[in-house]
Amino acid sequence: MMMTERDEQAKTQALIAYLLMVFGLFTGIFWVIGAVWAMAKARDAKGTLFEDHYRNMISIFWWGIGLSIVGVVLALFVIGYFILLGVWIWSVIKLFKGLARLTSNLPYENF
Template sequence: MDLNEIPMTPHDDQAKRDALIAYGFMLLGLFTGIFWLVGAVWTMTKSSNAKGSVFYDHFQNITGVFWWGLIMSVIGFVLAIFFVGYLILLGVWVWSVFKLIKGAIRLTNDQPYHSS
């Protein structure tokens, strides 16, 4: 057994599955739109079940990506009459991709989102 390996409980396994589904919806939502909302709703409904698991911070990450992405996208759309709005929208998209892929990779490696 690796010293960095986290012992998994059934509660952790369920939290990991739920977070993986949420990451999948959110990543798909970057290209389809509606799945972004589905992933956020999934995350917010399943996060209370994940409390106490080693993967709980993944739910916080996904929720943060959703809300910050939504807020910054609205600002970008409002400013789209100027060129800066498109830069904001591009920045939000790139930031979201980075945060979601980083989280999915850490999740599939059985790691919390934030290292301790």
């Protein structure tokens, strides 16, 4: 499949955001930077092959933040640690699936 210049740019920007978020799994601050990058570049990717990758990253960020807050609160009752671990594993899976599909020039979801 032939990609347009807009597709190439959207892919490059998504790759940057994914890599920042993956690095952020271990540092925290890069998680936020990657998500902000994805939010800032999402409009430019509208109508491209990679548009749904931006929705994926933004979704991972907001669900991750929300569930992490729940996990921290519930850490007082031990179950929160399992929630935090689950959020981390879920994030890893979603990010690496996105990276694999992005580098194969595929949208995140099969339509």
